[in-house]
Amino acid sequence: PPIMPMAIRFDHEQLTLAPAGPTLTRRMSDLEGLFRDEAARAAAAAGENPVVYTVTSSPVPEANRELPQSITTIMPGTTSGEFWMTKGHQHPDHQGEIYLAITGRGGILMFDGEQTSWLEMLPGTIGYIPPGWAHRSVNTGTEPYAFLAVYPGGAGHDYDWVVEHGMGKRAFRGPDGSALLRPFAE
Template structure:
């Protein structure tokens, strides 16, 4: 008779603090500064100036202790600070899952967007608190803060999916998100920083 595999961790409750945007028990925390985002902003000179200057924190990721291994469902809260580099809105590095699997994001606070690219098509979902963005297998994805306050979201993803950040550097994301009076202006990935 088939048996379930013994999971590597025991069942647990994870507390979510909606005000502090934390998880308890807490796992690893990642802080990405401007200098960590080399090659992502179109205006490389503006990126270099910001990196060499105050090198601001662009986003943080607070994880639960659920491991990133096959058959597990890790969770994390990402908070992206408001800002732009030559008009291009602050964002996560973006990644593709080498082991193509789906993922969900739940917007918690602020205003943001979910940019997805499958190598040919680009999709954008406006993310407001309560919005669940579904990322199908095979789509690279990046989150963008489109507002004037921190944008935070909860991610739940298959632990064995992996994160390929190099894919985005090689293939781009199809579009770039710029600040506009209407909130966000999506431009072709190769658009110049001065495009209107």
């Protein structure tokens, strides 16, 4: 059946959607090979295996011409100084995407294969991801960082692209606590 117009309630305290679609939970064990210090990541995964982020979707399906949304919540933390982050992906057909920061403090690391871009995300900031830019979200604060994503339903998630090309830079906690970008492979 076609999707009917709908109002989706966003709970600002619980960071939930109602009605909700699927929720995805990514723990340290799901992030193999993504942090600079893989040994530290593996040790954390073998230990408490903390939740690094969750993604709660609305019921709008990931289908062509639809505009699904989701709330990503990244926990605060670092692995050998590298801020906790999402896996990061490219959209196979290079479709754009919009993020709206809701709570906490974070950033969007973007990479088009040549250039890296870093957008600071504070509550109220709309971050625009243009076509062809792989994107990874980073929690640079001490509280959970949550944002709304709105994306073309057919956009897809190419995670292998990031494994193959990297993200150009990595975000570490600097001496004053703020984000320090360093070359990806350094």
